[in-house]
Amino acid sequence: MYGWIWRRLPGSVPVRALLAALMLLGVVYLLFQYVFPWAEPLLPFGDVTVNDGGPSAVQPGGSPSPAPRGGGTDLNGAAAPSAVTGTVPHRVPTPGAAQA
Numbered sequence: 266m267y268g269w270i271w272r273r274l275p276g277s278v279p280v281r282a283l284l285a286a287l288m289l290l291g292v293v294y295l296l297f298q299y300v301f302p303w304a305e306p307l308l309p310f311g312d313v314t315v316n317d318g319g320p321s322a323v324q325p326g327g328s329p330s331p332a333p334r335g336g337g338t339d340l341n342g343a344a345a346p347s348a349v350t351g352t353v354p355h356r357v358p359t360p361g362a363a364q365a
Contacts, residue, residue, distance in 0.1 A: 270288075274281040 274284050
């Protein structure tokens, strides 16, 4: 198919390459401006159902369970990385920084 298009483009190789690039940009423009917005409501990307049964899982009644109280929790009941037992906080040295 691409060979068929290439053979029908007028001009020399540089002109054909420019025309092919313009055609590609035109197709991308049409997809992003018209096709993708039209198809977005038809796609099930908003219907995500991931549930591991953890403390923030939705109960059968439809309301989320309360977050556990106590230290070491952050982000709606999720354990903060530094509060997890056995982990060591990692620091990435910045280039040019002096090593201690």
